[in-house]
Amino acid sequence: MTQPFTILLVEDDTLVRDAVIELLRQHGFVTLVAEDGYAAIRLLMEHRVDLLFTDIVMPGITGFELARQAKLMRPELRVLYMTGHAEQEKGGLRYGKLLLKPLRANEILSEICQALGG
Numbered sequence: 001m002t003q004p005f006t007i008l009l010v011e012d013d014t015l016v017r018d019a020v021i022e023l024l025r026q027h028g029f030v031t032l033v034a035e036d037g038y039a040a041i042r043l044l045m046e047h048r049v050d051l052l053f054t055d056i057v058m059p060g061i062t063g064f065e066l067a068r069q070a071k072l073m074r075p076e077l078r079v080l081y082m083t084g085h086a087e088q089e090k091g092g093l094r095y096g097k098l099l100l101k102p103l104r105a106n107e108i109l110s111e112i113c114q115a116l117g118g
Helices: 014-026 037-046 063-073 105-115
Strands: 006-010 030-034 051-055 078-083 096-100
Touching: 006 014, 006 037, 014 030, 014 105, 030 037, 037 051, 037 063, 051 063, 051 105, 063 078, 078 105, 096 105
Parallel strands: 006 030, 006 051, 051 078, 078 096
Antiparallel strands: none
């Protein structure tokens, strides 16, 4: 029996975070949650994670920097970014695809499945 995929969701906006958590858990993903990049790095050190799904604009370190550090720790880690700031699109997308807010459930699920190889 295969284990469900584990997604680390990193989002500082409570409303977005709660909605995405619910969506992911309803679809059978194990979901770890961090409010910022520093907490996300701690979770990456403690848990097996298949996909990092991170906001770009956050207090502390950006999603781009988080992804860079995460890939150094776990080169096999897959990454998806999200942002409500379209101007942030440039400059850091070398590790994954960008989803623009407002997020749509079908888009999130489609991109996650694609990133995870399914």
